Amino acid sequence: MGLDIRHIDTDFLIIGGGTAGCYAALTFCEHSDAHVLIVEKANIRRSGCLAAGVNALNAYIGPGKTPQDYVDYARRDAENIVRGDLLLTMAEGLNSVAEKLENLGLTILKDNNGQYATRGWRNIKINGENIKPILADAVKKQEHISVLNRVNVFEYIIKENQILGVYAVSVEEPILYTILAKAVLCTTGGAAGLYKPNHPGFSRHKMWYPPFNTGAGLAMGIRAGAEMTTLEMRFVALRCKDTIAPTGTLAQGVGAKQINALGEVYEDKYGITTSQRVYGTVAENREKRGPCALRTVGITKEQEDDLFKAYLNMAPSQTLRWIESGKGPSVQNVEIEGTAPYITGGHTASGYWVNTNRETTIRGLFAAGDVAGGCPQKYVTGALVEGEIAAKAAISYMSSEISHPNEDKIEVIKQKLEGYLSRTENSCDALEEAMQTIMDEHAGGMSTYYNFTEESLKIADEKILELGKQSEQLSASSMQELVYIMELQERLLLCRSVIAHLAAQKETRLQGYINSKLKDGNINIIRRQLVREVEIYEH
Amino acid sequence: MSIEIRQNLCIGCGRCITVCPGSLIKLKNKTATIPKPERCWGCASCIKECTAEAIALFLGEDMGGLGGKMTVRRENSLLHWTVTKANGTAQTITVNSLDSNKY
Numbered sequence: 001m002g003l004d005i006r007h008i009d010t011d012f013l014i015i016g017g018g019t020a021g022c023y024a025a026l027t028f029c030e031h032s033d034a035h036v037l038i039v040e041k042a043n044i045r046r047s048g049c050l051a052a053g054v055n056a057l058n059a060y061i062g063p064g065k066t067p068q069d070y071v072d073y074a075r076r077d078a079e080n081i082v083r084g085d086l087l088l089t090m091a092e093g094l095n096s097v098a099e100k101l102e103n104l105g106l107t108i109l110k111d112n113n114g115q116y117a118t119r120g121w122r123n124i125k126i127n128g129e130n131i132k133p134i135l136a137d138a139v140k141k142q143e144h145i146s147v148l149n150r151v152n153v154f155e156y157i158i159k160e161n162q163i164l165g166v167y168a169v170s171v172e173e174p175i176l177y178t179i180l181a182k183a184v185l186c187t188t189g190g191a192a193g194l195y196k197p198n199h200p201g202f203s204r205h206k207m208w209y210p211p212f213n214t215g216a217g218l219a220m221g222i223r224a225g226a227e228m229t230t231l232e233m234r235f236v237a238l239r240c241k242d243t244i245a246p247t248g249t250l251a252q253g254v255g256a257k258q259i260n261a262l263g264e265v266y267e268d269k270y271g272i273t274t275s276q277r278v279y280g281t282v283a284e285n286r287e288k289r290g291p292c293a294l295r296t297v298g299i300t301k302e303q304e305d306d307l308f309k310a311y312l313n314m315a316p317s318q319t320l321r322w323i324e325s326g327k328g329p330s331v332q333n334v335e336i337e338g339t340a341p342y343i344t345g346g347h348t349a350s351g352y353w354v355n356t357n358r359e360t361t362i363r364g365l366f367a368a369g370d371v372a373g374g375c376p377q378k379y380v381t382g383a384l385v386e387g388e389i390a391a392k393a394a395i396s397y398m399s400s401e402i403s404h405p406n407e408d409k410i411e412v413i414k415q416k417l418e419g420y421l422s423r424t425e426n427s428c429d430a431l432e433e434a435m436q437t438i439m440d441e442h443a444g445g446m447s448t449y450y451n452f453t454e455e456s457l458k459i460a461d462e463k464i465l466e467l468g469k470q471s472e473q474l475s476a477s478s479m480q481e482l483v484y485i486m487e488l489q490e491r492l493l494l495c496r497s498v499i500a501h502l503a504a505q506k507e508t509r510l511q512g513y514i515n516s517k518l519k520d521g522n523i524n525i526i527r528r529q530l531v532r533e534v535e536i537y538e539h
Numbered sequence: 540m541s542i543e544i545r546q547n548l549c550i551g552c553g554r555c556i557t558v559c560p561g562s563l564i565k566l567k568n569k570t571a572t573i574p575k576p577e578r579c580w581g582c583a584s585c586i587k588e589c590t591a592e593a594i595a596l597f598l599g600e601d602m603g604g605l606g607g608k609m610t611v612r613r614e615n616s617l618l619h620w621t622v623t624k625a626n627g628t629a630q631t632i633t634v635n636s637l638d639s640n641k642y
Contacts, residue, residue, distance in 0.1 A: 046558040052582040055640055109639030117639070125639045129587075129618070150562060171562055202541070202577050203599035205561075211580055212561045242602040253642025306641040309634050312620050316583045316609060320598060323622040323630055324607025480562065 001421040003169070003176040003414050009402050010037035010146070012394055013181035015153045015166065015217060018048025019380060020369030021187035022135040023097070024387030029142045032395045036145045039179065041152040041171055041483070042212065045136045049189055049210050049346075049370065050380065053129035055249055055314040057101075057108075058379040059094050062121035067091035070122060074377040077273045081233055081349050083374035089356050090375050093385035098124065101384070105134045119252055129313040131380070151177065152483045154216070154490075155413070156184075156224045157405050162363040163224075164403050167413055171480050176417065178410055180402045183364050183394035187387065190235075190344030190351070190370040191215025193432070194495050196440035196447070197340050198244055200433075206317070208237045208244045209342040217371040218343070219490035221352055222497055222518045227361040227526065229373040229515045230349040231494075232501035234341035236450060238278045241335040245315035247294060250334060251277075253310065254303050256294035259333070260284045266292070274347070274377075278338050285337075286449050292336050296329035304330040340436075340446055343498065346370040346378050353515055357393035358386050361517075364397060366390035420482055423475035428488045431467050431474070435492060438463045443499050457503045461496060468492045497523050541579040541599060542586065543608070544571050548593035555585035555594060586611050587618065595623075 012028055014021045017040035025036045040047055061070055070091040075082050098116070102108045107127040109117040116124040139145050153168040157180070165180035192209035205211040222228060238247050250256040258267040258280065266289075270280030281292045299307075307329055311318040322328045345351030351373030352360045360367050368386035369378075378386065439445055442460035444452040452460075471489050476482040497516060500523035504514045515526040544555075549570040556564045556571060563578050564571050564585060571593070573579065586594045592612055598604030606625030611618055616636045623629045 042560045042562050043557050046582070046584040047560045051560040051580070051584050055642070107637055107639055119642070125641070127634075127636055127639050129634070130636055199599070199602050201599070201601040203602045205578055205580050206599070206602060207580070210560060210582075211578070243598070249640075249642045305632075308632055310640040310642045312618070312632065312634050313640060316596060316620065317581050317598060319620070319632070320596060320607060320609045320622055321603070324598070324605045324624050325603075326624075 001174050001418065003174050003418060005410055005414065006175055006177050008037065008177060008179045010179065010181045011035045011183070011398060012037070013166065013179060013184045014038045015184065015186050016040060016048070016188040017044030017139070017147060018187060018189055018369065019050050019132070019135065020383040020387040021185070022139050023384040024185055024187065024368060024391040025139055025145050026142065027388040027391040028395065029144050031392060033144060034398070037148060037179070037181070038139070038145065039148045039151050039153050039168055041150065043149040044139060044147055046132050048132065049213060050128070050132050051210065052316070053314045054126070054131055054380055055128060055246070055310055056119060057098055057124045057126055057381050058122070059377065059381045060098055060116070060118070060122050060124045061091065061095055062118045063115065065121050067094070070094070073122065078349060078376045079275070081230060082376055083349070085356050086354070086375035089389060090378055090382045090385050093388060094381045097381050097384040097388065101131070101134070104138050106131060123252070127313055152486065154220070154486045156220050156362070156365070158224050158362065159403065159405055161225070162403070163365040164405055167410070169417065169479060169482065171483050174479060176410065176414055178408070180404065182398040182402055183366065185366045185368060185390050185394060186217040186221065186352070186371055187367070187369050188217030188371050189213040190342060190346070191218060191491065191494055192342050193436065194343065194439050194491055194498065195340040195445040196436040198337070198446070206244055208239055208339050209344060213370070214487040214490050215343060215494040216487065216490050217367070218351065219493045221360065221362070222493055224362060225517055225519070226365065227353040227515055227517050228497060229351065229353040230501070231343060231498045231516070232505045232514055233348040233350050234498070235344050235347045236278050236341050237339045238281060238336055239339050240318055241291070241337045243315065243317040243321050244339060245311060245318035247336055249307070249310050250294045250296060250329070254296065254299050254307065256296045256334070258292060258336070259295045260289040260292050262289060281336060282338055282449050293333035294336055295333050297331060297333050299330050301330060304328045338446065338450070340440070341444065341450065343494065344370045345373045345375065346383055347376060349374050349376045358390035359393060359397070366394055417482060420474060420476045420485055425477065426473065426475040427481070428471065428474050428485050431471055432488050432491070435464065435467055435488070435495060439495055443495070443502060452502060454503060457499050461499045464492055464495045464499065500525060541576040541581065542573060542594050542596055543576070544573060545593045545595070546570050548591050550591045550593070552590065554588040554590070558584045558588045560584060583611070587613065
């Protein structure tokens with residue numbers, strides 16, 4: 001199969017039309033008449049981690065509270081592994097983006113005074129089943145935004161540490177693109193599928209985080225020498241067993257406590273921050289006091305019916321489970337477990353190092369949402385704020401002309417990709433499974449209760465390197481299979497970075513604070529000089 | 540966790556193909572198919588877009604699925620979700636997109 005080459009020039013290129021990407025495009029159009037191109041490997045209507053919807057906006061500043069209160073909360077929750085400057089600039093924009101979402105058509109519950117009804121002080125109640133179509137429809141109405149759906153960006157074009165554009169392929173047709181832009185925003189999300197998933201068989205893609213988020217943006221950044229931060233701070237979600245559906249709705253909505261197999265409430269023993277809730281469950285299982293559950297038995301029929309509806313708006317599989325088993329949460333406690341680890345800057349501090357403009361260490365390359373680090377607990381609204389900040393900063397950054405690279409690598413890339421497309425059948429499924437097993441057993445997956453040793457990490461790194469070499473021999477019989485090979489190679493590179501960060505972690509907290517860059521094929525750990533901010537160190 | 544597409548109900552409109560966040564659904568002989576159902580995330584985007592109720596969500600046996608199937612019928616802002624159990628009994632829950640969740 002031969003590839004046709006196409007060239008596109010644009011002003012502002014957005015890689016990934018998920019929540020942050022769409023919102024950044026909308027913000028850009030409010031402040032500039034320049035052209036925006038969103039390149040999305042699926043279709044922006046339902047792409048990204050909010051495909052199924054979302055049940056609440058978890059980052060909001062309720063009455064009587066300030067953005068600084070949110071910073072303090074996130075700092076506590078992440079055991080100080082945060083960048084205060086990023087958290088504050090994010091928190092300051094949370095409420096205005098919630099209002100904008102409502103103006104675009106999102107249903108948000110109001111109280112008798114016309115204020116948003118809150119769940120706690122920082123969550124607001126919504127019906128978010130259609131949040132992606134709402135954003136996608138708004139994007140469609142803007143004449144300055146073009147969308148290239150089913151096109152996968154796989155490499156940055158860089159000159160003297162400045163981004164000039166990207167290379168991309170169609171997922172459906174044999175087309176290779178060179179796209180040049182005056183500024184680029186990466187909103188490709190985080191990464192799932194690095195570790196052996198909760199269900200390694202037929203249901204292996206039943207994950208919390210989308211299996212289609214492969215860490216593409218992170219891998220492209222690592223290859224281009226961008227600095228990454230805190231990749232060792234992996235996110236393990238506490239989820240309903242089997243369906244991997246969220247548990248917060250049960251814990252906060254109907255006040256369900258975490259109990260072990262003996263019926264003891266154990267959350268008091270370990271604490272109730274995000275990581276403590278997971279840690280307590282893991283610890284109880286390790287001490288043979290599992291399986292653990294959320295105690296829902298005894299809730300009213302009305303509460304049960306409301307839970308059925310709430311889960312339909314974000315994780316319909318859980319409602320299906322309750323109904324098909326004939327055992328709803330009022331008659332059976334909901335068993336819980338930790339997930340395989342994910343890399344996602346929306347919940348933890350892992351991702352690109354960015355400044356307060358959300359510009360990465362590569363000039364002209366911005367990052368927002370789950371791909372951007374340093375700013376945990378940003379959730380949906382925080383990702384939107386980052387998209388907004390990055391879009392405004394990109395407008396200020398953009399030069400009047402598009403820059404061209406010194407040498408065009410397109411012919412070399414074309415030959416390499418056509419090599420994959422011309423070989424005989426050799427699918428990437430086996431290597432993907434091998435990678436997930438190595439990460440699970442040697443780099444702190446579920447089977448070791450997320451633990452690892454220096455020695456096990458060394459073994460993991462050697463084996464992952466070997467898989468990388470093997471992946472060069474894979475073959476693809478379609479453009480989609482070619483993209484699967486690219487995704488596997490992105491995951492393998494990201495695995496090496498995660499392993500390097502885990503190995504550099506020398507403290508006993510659940511999370512560390514480590515930066516890295518790729519140099520001469522090796523992941524180099526960078527220990528930036530620490531800056532003292534009041535009583536807390538950060539960089 | 541995956542979907543099944545009922546060929547006899549599919550009208551070949553392609554809406555499901557557009558919305559699948561994994562680009563997993565293809566058109567073959569004017570009907571939608573999912574060649575690799577094990578790659579499905581279970582997000583239910585396709586079943587909400589399908590106007591023919593031709594797509595059903597099910598839980599894989601490896602995650603304790605019991606053979607139940609979930610379909611959706613959209614009526615303006617209302618989503619009628621129906622679970623049909625393996626024994627043929629069905630239960631429908633209606634959610635109004637204009638109503639917020641209680642939790």
